[in-house]
Amino acid sequence: MVEARPRRVALVTGASRGIGRAIALAFGRDGVDVACAYSSSAAAAAELVAQLQEQGERAVALEADLRDPAQAAGLVGRTIEALGHLDIVVNNAGVTRDGLVLRMSDADWDEVIAVDLSAAFAVCRAALRPMVRQRSGRIINITSVSGVVGNAGQANYAAAKAGLIGLTKSIAKEVAGRGITVNAVAPGFIDTDLTAGIGGTVVEQLRALIPAGRYGSPEEVAAAVSFLASPAASYITACVLHVDGGLAA
Numbered sequence: 332m333v334e335a336r337p338r339r340v341a342l343v344t345g346a347s348r349g350i351g352r353a354i355a356l357a358f359g360r361d362g363v364d365v366a367c368a369y370s371s372s373a374a375a376a377a378e379l380v381a382q383l384q385e386q387g388e389r390a391v392a393l394e395a396d397l398r399d400p401a402q403a404a405g406l407v408g409r410t411i412e413a414l415g416h417l418d419i420v421v422n423n424a425g426v427t428r429d430g431l432v433l434r435m436s437d438a439d440w441d442e443v444i445a446v447d448l449s450a451a452f453a454v455c456r457a458a459l460r461p462m463v464r465q466r467s468g469r470i471i472n473i474t475s476v477s478g479v480v481g482n483a484g485q486a487n488y489a490a491a492k493a494g495l496i497g498l499t500k501s502i503a504k505e506v507a508g509r510g511i512t513v514n515a516v517a518p519g520f521i522d523t524d525l526t527a528g529i530g531g532t533v534v535e536q537l538r539a540l541i542p543a544g545r546y547g548s549p550e551e552v553a554a555a556v557s558f559l560a561s562p563a564a565s566y567i568t569a570c571v572l573h574v575d576g577g578l579a580a
């Protein structure tokens with residue numbers, strides 16, 4: 332008798348809202364079971380898990396504060412414990428603490444580096460152990476156009492997101508021979524809580540910079556992640572896929 336191939340399992344950080352939520356739902360449509368990591372939005376995470384389960388997927392919500400590297404790394408073991416194994420990791424959680432460098436506090440620098448960069452390193456390192464053992468895996472890190480071209484007022488965020496690109500390409504080269512791909516997705520301006528604070532004339536000025544003439548949707552970013560996690564992307568690694576309406580070109 333041929334054994335049925337086990338369902339793929341993904342860990343998505345920052346799954347409670349915005350882009351991460353759209354990624355979890357896209358995985359659900361792809362037939363992938365999902366561990367939905369969150370920190371403060373417990374109700375939203377529970378609602379997402381209920382929605383995925385209604386669609387027939389196995390899903391769990393895992394609380395972790397990614398400012399703490401031990402909690403970040405711990406998500407890997409908790410995912411395997413809850414869902415059996417781990418095939419896909421999406422380091423999506425992110426925060427901004429914007430300000431000009433001259434006025435940027437150490438706390439704002441440290442928090443953004445911790446959540447947007449160090450947590451991804453901790454999760455990648457923990458996930459690579461089982462992935463190397465099973466000789467397969469997909470890691471997708473959500474960076475940003477700010478990490479590619481820089482952005483005044485976002486030195487902490489741009490540094491973290493640029494660091495994430497270096498991390499992605501380096502790990503990709505370390506594990507390419509083990510059947511593991513590691514890629515980054517670089518969104519431009521996407522309609523989420525993260526950009527909701529940008530108001531008034533600034534929105535119009537930003538929109539004018541985007542060749543596509545509009546913000547992107549979380550679903551448009553999720554589609555790129557779904558592709559990179561799919562068998563169709565098996566020969567793509569160390570790549571930065573821009574989902575930005577042409578902004579970074």
Ligand code: NAP
Nearest residue numbers: 345347348349350369370371372397424425475521523525
């Ligand atoms: P969002 O709507 O603000 O959601 C942020 C997510 O990160 C939430 O699920 C939040 O969880 C989680 N998070 C924040 N701090 C955390 C912490 N300390 N520990 C654990 N989780 C934490 O953001 P988004 O717009 O969807 O952005 C998702 C990713 O895309 C980020 O990496 C962001 O930098 C990147 N990105 C976004 C845009 C954009 O225009 N929106 C553009 C480029 C790149 P809780 O709510 O549960 O705390």
